[in-house]
Amino acid sequence: MASRTPHPVLDNRALNRATLARQLLLSRAEMSARDAVGHLLGLQAQNVKPPYFQLHARLAGFRPAELAGLMESREVVRMVTMRSTIHTHTADDALTLRPLVQPARDREVNYFRKGLAGVDLERLAELARAFVDAEPRTMAELREELLKEWPDADPQSLSVAARCRLPLVQVTPRGVWGRSGQVRLTTVENWLGRPAGEAQPVDEVVLRYLAAFGPASVKDMQIWAGLTRLREAFERLRPGLAVFRDENGVELFDLPDAPRPDADTPAPPRFLPEFDNLLLSHADRTRVVAPEIKGRTWTGNQAHCTLLVDGFLAGLWKRDGNTLTVQLFQETSAARKEEIAAEGELMLGAMGGPESPESTDGTADGTEEPGKVSVRFASIHG
Template identity: 50%
Template structure:
């Protein structure tokens, strides 16, 4: 008779997630190595979130640690998980985009299908490739050029079709810390100087195992939430002999790597400032392991914005924002204990020092707006 799967409560799941995200203890990994471990960082807002995401997890991290990767083409910004812009290593760009192409195909069909009905998409993709490889283009520029020969079509839909059909990367200075630039695109092949095979190099098994390493224990629904891909339950079933299985408090089946950390639920969790749009909050169907349901609407807006969050004892307990490089404003949802407030201030000063807007002794640079 098969033994029932052990039950993991929310606190246990939260501690496991924080350990794998290097939010229980910071790491000295190289930025590229951490990017790879995390499967990239969501980067739809430029440039701060990926930098702040690495800062919360890395010791000794400076802006140049990521900007240099982008300038040297060792990391890129490209549409991947959930069809959103992620900052990933160049090698992950090559391996993840083919695996996640069905997500972009779905976006193309559901969001732009009616506006593209009857269009020769292969011809559109070929023309778009020629245009962006001649010189990087913004979507506004690309849409106008594609619409010149298709005057009855919506330029914005044409540009978004190219985004879904081609592996388009955003080129610097977009995404560089302390610099601005339009979201101009070229193909991954042109930017990285290597052929790009549109067919997945392998089955999605490796993708599933990487997700569990960074976000497990998790369910098939969690995996879909993170990736946007459907049909991965059979992959988990196939991998089951290599995995451990658990149940959450609601009886849902969870999968995990045997060697992955699962700390004691009572392991202390330090106060942390988590970046806006961080995948910590976006990669599970049930976010309750870190985000209490009552706070969800205070963190995530209906139009898709995700605030930077304050973690206290492993759970979201407030929001925060960096105002330019001059001030960090922390807004707890309730009153903080003295030690928690001091830790939040220390984390905020760390952000300020990173951003060049202050540091130890900077008057007025950190503001804690505690609830009354």
């Protein structure tokens, strides 16, 4: 009996280049912002600014006004989906991805049952929907309204239950480049003027995930989606997928015709914002975080803005007006610093100045006058 042919092994550099290609980070794509948001299955967006910077790192000629226009025309929205975190999604995905992850949001409420004693969750959802659909409300306003019905309930638990049970979107001007606004919420159906569709079939979402994040394991996708029990979907799709293994023997799946560039393909420096999808969508992040820096304090804090050099996490960055400070994890060549500085100057030129969006506290950010930009380097010790 012939022995079974072993699956090809992809080392970390091969996985790195494949993932960068899918994430549009190996070279900037000639793609619209709307198409990019759809291809990437959304942009993680706990803070206001990151989606704009994510797209700048990925798209040729991107300007903030393009995404801002999509926000204002309601072609993209900000809402809680995967991993119970805020994402920027296309309108179509907002209406169909949220139903897919709704069971996970329902289970999340169970952690707050103690503060919800005596609360009818169906009644809560009904009251909350009517309140936020009458006009967009702040979470404080919603909480106060629900406390009228259940005065003995825990206020935070009521807020969590409403957020989990309803597909709430943050309405504009929140999230629009160059404008500021308090977080006000309404349902996605009310904001978009059409009902939510059926949940996207999980098999379809698996294929879309592999197109944007593959090659990947079942566990990788479960980390990205915040869902469990996805093995069955992968097994259904197995006959039509390419199968590999990583250096640790973990089985990886991929679309047969998806790009898997040579491991030596040049990868230009890229400045990524905090909470970038690239660093949050795999169980094993060594395809981006090299073993020699894995585990240090700054690699585990996703609130940092990060720098990729040769495709791997190589430093942190911070913008202060027209100055960009780059903290490298280790020394690099003068030629490499020139490449990093050129990319930094490109980012500052496109994304700096008075048109920056509001900061997380709702105040204006980036009010300095446009002028000469500069990049300075510093070292960092883990």
